[in-house]
Amino acid sequence: MKKISSIVLALIMLVNLAACGGKNTKSNDPNIGMWNAVSASMLGVTQDIVEVFEKGVSLELKANGKYNLDMDGKKASGKWSYKAGGLSLSGSGLVFTGNVENGILTLTNMLDMGLDLIFEKKGGHPDTVLPSARGDAGYYIVDRAIEDGEKIAGSELRDMGFDYYVLLNEDGTAVCQTDDLATGTWIKGVLSLHNDQGDSATINYTIKGDELTIDWGGLIIIYVLSNGVPPTPTVGTVGAGGLSELQEWWDGDWYGYWEPHSVSEGYEHLDDGRWDVFAKIEINKDDTGVIYLWEDGEDFAKVNITVSEYGLSDKGAAVSESGNYWNGYEIGHADWIIDPGIYNYENYMVIDGRYDDDEGDGFNYVVYLRPWGLLWNDIPEDERPPWYEDWYLDYYNDSDSMLEAIQNSGSYVHSELADTLVIEKPTPSVPSGGVATEKPTPSASSSGPMEASFEMGDFIISATLPGQGWCAKNTAFGYELYQVKSCDDVYSNSPRISINIDPDKKKFDRYSNDFENVQTIKNRTIGGIDMTGRTYKFVGMDWIEYIGMLDSAHAVSVNTSKIDISSGEGSDVIDSIKFQANVATDDVSGERVSSGNVSALLPDGWKVYPVWDLWAEKENTPDKDKLKFNKFAKSEDDQHVTPGLEIRYYGMNSTFIEPGKDRFDEAKDWGPVDIGGRIWKGITGISWESPQALIWTKDGDDEFLVAILLEYGGKKISLQDADVRAILASIKAP
Structure with a gap:
């Protein structure tokens, strides 16, 4: 149809050349006025006019016998005449013909190409006949169907769930129930329909006796006129944001947890673990959308989805189309099928799938979500998120949104939803809703040394x-x-x-x-x-x-x-x-310094620098949980050009997540190493073209992470240096 429209536009420009006047027409002619095209039909296919001409088509018939035609923004003019129901438009040697019948104007077989344009008059036409007068109005229920020559009885269709009907109201409105419920208008032989999801279509039908027939793309359904009472349409309402009721249910913030199952070798450390997760779902009017899914400290997934009403409940279902999860692994069409109707809880969804790394090791994952702001009181305690009692209940009601609550608690937000990512979150040492196990990031490949x-x-x-x-x-x-x-x-x-x-x-x-x-x-x-x-x-x-x-x-x-x-x-x-x-760390001299919640030995030849609290209300407020030491440093600016380390303390009110090897190029595991009576482990590698290390340890309820810049500007430190080990051995919390 787009191709046809371009041909029409090319030839219609010739009509512009004919600007001659015509015979004056009586000003009381009911055809005078503005007509707007509503549909285009060719080769038995009828489409909404905007499907063929994006900017629409309008025809103005003037009292002086001239016309103005606006076709997809291109303007033409000429003269028109009307006689015995027949309409003629002419200009530059071209003639378009049609008719005006029952208040509907049709330009037929344009350019001898079988293209018909159907117009309705702005403000109405006095000759418009109500549908009932045309004999088509009524309530039609499915009687039988024909597909590939095979006949299917209406009772069989209804048993299969195809309880279809067509309702043509006398006021020209229409309701059509197929897999989707649509409403709109009708004129003889044509239905103009739209559904909740913003889809629109123009459908041809034929009437023979009491039977109405529609060809649904190869499935021919014959409806029969019924004396029964038509059902009341239940087309979903549209919210303030233009989304339907179903779309609005999916759209928004979600909170819950995930857990692994069927864990294979290499991921046994995930067994019996459960971790809180957050999700933000953004739904568009066309039923497409995206799910941002993350946990505390790392992104889980970003997946494009499509929602529809085809589910086991009035919430419909969602299907993944494309996207990525851990380490960039792809999610394709229907890898996720999310149907809230499967489960016994209201306002509840489950996402499940399988993660496998390059080595073939992996695990099944199951994500349980409920809209942010709802309680989980109807769900057993052992099926609630680990931090539900001690974090969620403190924040869900005190913030305008989930993202605001996360920010207020200093927690992590999906990397595509926030600029600053912080992994600290108030949480109990033993979550009351379950076990919040320390979980390493699934590694894209376990083959690194x-x-x-x-x-x-x-x-x-x-x-x-x-x-x-x-x-x-x-x-x-x-x-x-x-x-x-x-x-x-x-x-x-x-x-x-x-x-x-x-x-x-x-x-x-x-x-x-x-x-x-x-x-x-x-x-x-x-x-x-x-x-x-x-x-x-x-x-x-x-x-x-x-x-x-x-x-x-x-x-x-x-x-x-x-x-x-x-x-x-x-x-x-x-x-x-x-x-x-091993140089004895006891021989390293210096002074102990403290940031408030953590202290360590500052060896001679090292300089301490403040670490600012990014979440403090006042600027330049020192972070009480962090210390920064640099070796070979003399001035304030030297902290940026000398090797050094930053100590980060995670106590009862924060959660530490082990960094993944994706932080570095040429990453290697390091440790375990006993330093000062504590077992340290970590990773080393290259970042920003400089050798670096991230190492961590646990001491009771206290955890420490140390980020180390091993080399810069020709100066070096190492994890074997006595002063570095003296610092690590001396770290302690209050």
């Missing part, structure tokens, strides 16, 4: 482990590097590399009397130390052991069992082992 490090006496032992299938653990028998998926899977005979340091080299021979099949093997250099080698069998396991001297006072043993260290991962791990003298 991990830096394992541990203090043992006067030395720091470190090694680089493959990111998958290995773990590090300090035991009574030494520092163990296990070739298992998780340290939870470790048994007495698990494959391992054991590292031990002792002042007395003879200690490594204390069980030698029980060794079997002892043999000497070639020396191997490990961590720069030339070590002698031997093999033997002990407690039912075969061992390969290397022994050497770190210095005159410290011997070291590297012992392996059930791991191939001749090549591959086992060999790489052995070759990555390093030994570094």
